[in-house]
Amino acid sequence: MAADTLCKTPFGNFRLLRYPARRDEPLQAWCAADLLLLDEVHRLAVPAKDILVVNDEHGMLGVALVPSAVWTDSALAALALQRNLAQNQRPDVPVAWSTTSPPGKASLVALRVPKQLPYFEYQLSVLAHRLAPGAIVLAAGMDKHLSPRVAPLLEQYIGPTQRQRGQRKARLFSACRDGRQTAPVATGAGYYCEALGAELQSQPNVFSRDSLDAGSRLLLAQLHQLQAAGTLLDLACGNGVLGLTAFRQGLAPALIFADESAMAIASARSNALRIFPQDSDCFIFHHDDGVVNYHGAAADLILCNPPFHLNHAVDEYAGRRLLEQCAGHLPAGGRLCFVANRHLDYLPTLKRHFHGIEKLAQDRRFVVWLALRR
Numbered sequence: 001m002a003a004d005t006l007c008k009t010p011f012g013n014f015r016l017l018r019y020p021a022r023r024d025e026p027l028q029a030w031c032a033a034d035l036l037l038l039d040e041v042h043r044l045a046v047p048a049k050d051i052l053v054v055n056d057e058h059g060m061l062g063v064a065l066v067p068s069a070v071w072t073d074s075a076l077a078a079l080a081l082q083r084n085l086a087q088n089q090r091p092d093v094p095v096a097w098s099t100t101s102p103p104g105k106a107s108l109v110a111l112r113v114p115k116q117l118p119y120f121e122y123q124l125s126v127l128a129h130r131l132a133p134g135a136i137v138l139a140a141g142m143d144k145h146l147s148p149r150v151a152p153l154l155e156q157y158i159g160p161t162q163r164q165r166g167q168r169k170a171r172l173f174s175a176c177r178d179g180r181q182t183a184p185v186a187t188g189a190g191y192y193c194e195a196l197g198a199e200l201q202s203q204p205n206v207f208s209r210d211s212l213d214a215g216s217r218l219l220l221a222q223l224h225q226l227q228a229a230g231t232l233l234d235l236a237c238g239n240g241v242l243g244l245t246a247f248r249q250g251l252a253p254a255l256i257f258a259d260e261s262a263m264a265i266a267s268a269r270s271n272a273l274r275i276f277p278q279d280s281d282c283f284i285f286h287h288d289d290g291v292v293n294y295h296g297a298a299a300d301l302i303l304c305n306p307p308f309h310l311n312h313a314v315d316e317y318a319g320r321r322l323l324e325q326c327a328g329h330l331p332a333g334g335r336l337c338f339v340a341n342r343h344l345d346y347l348p349t350l351k352r353h354f355h356g357i358e359k360l361a362q363d364r365r366f367v368v369w370l371a372l373r374r
């Protein structure tokens with residue numbers, strides 16, 4: 001059954017859709033953590049121009065508050081925000097990417113605690129330098145996703161922290177900025193990739209930042225089975241490990257790296273330029289929802305280790321969408337090589353758009369598929 005889209009808040013009632021959303025989307029575009037934040041912001045009665053929203057998921061906070069800016073890593077979240085603002089006839093809200101500092105001097109921050117703790121820590125360390133004493137950071141999340149370290153990290157970077165009320169399995173924390181000094185957090189992490197023969201570094205919100213993912217490893221071991229291409233797309237590139245290794249092995253002279261995470265794109269770019277300093281003209285970087293808005297020359301080979309989570313839940317919808325994007329992007333005869341968890345069934349989607357489907361490898365957890373665009 002499709003989820004209700006009408007959300008009642010102290011700032012008014014709004015119709016909100018998730019982005020991306022499937023037909024009859026069963027999940028709502030907001031959660032109890034958003035509502036806790038909105039109740040508390042309303043109680044504090046801070047003017048919208050002094051509010052900064054951080055990690056809004058589908059635009060609930062941005063639409064209700066119309067803050068000075070939304071600070072996010074996610075192109076999908078920015079698209080959700082944009083669509084829901086328009087749908088509710090709300091003014092535009094500027095988006096500041098995670099790879100820059102948020103603009104302005106907010107006196108109130110409404111923050112959804114992100115999934116990756118190193119990213120949360122990084123965001124708090126940036127905020128600590130931007131906020132004046134007396135500024136309030138409200139942080140909320142769903143109980144089942146909150147680490148016991150949330151309150152200690154708020155205390156460490158921002159100031160005295162209260163664990164506030166819980167409601168409908170969500171929890172709110174409130175921290176007041178004081179003058180405490182904290183050393184800047186070390187943001188980089190990395191690993192040496194054998195197949196690439198180089199170290200890959202990643203910013204805090206990047207997938208598998210300190211070790212090679214086992215699925216990616218299995219895919220890399222099959223690269224020798226692929227014929228060379230004119231242009232290769234590393235779709236959902238993370239730190240760029242698949243595309244950069246393929247480039248090292250001479251699989252294509254031109255590469256496109258695409259990811260919805262600003263930190264992933266920044267990491268892939270800096271890895272590419274550090275490892276292949278003479279080849280900067282060979283690379284294009286695209287931060288968006290896959291390649292839906294990519295209008296450059298098409299690739300004829302795509303490598304992909306698709307996401308298998310939608311936020312916190314395992315869900316093959318996110319991966320299926322990207323495979324459909326691959327079908328839309330590739331010319332006839334173009335090839336898609338991707339790795340998937342064995343328990344996720346992508347075969348029906350593959351069969352709809354591709355032929356010559358071949359299992360290149362499998363192990364206990366993953367399968368690597370090669371398919372030709374019809």
Ligand SMILES: C[S@@+](CC[C@H](N)C(=O)[O-])C[C@H]1O[C@@H](n2cnc3c(N)ncnc32)[C@H](O)[C@@H]1O
Binds near residue numbers: 258288308
């Ligand atoms: C399983 S990780 C793979 C990362 C990298 N290719 C690797 O092998 O380490 C999936 C990646 O998909 C990205 N992603 C999720 N949804 C996306 C979308 N709609 N468009 C582009 N990238 C997306 C995530 O940010 C993440 O970097």
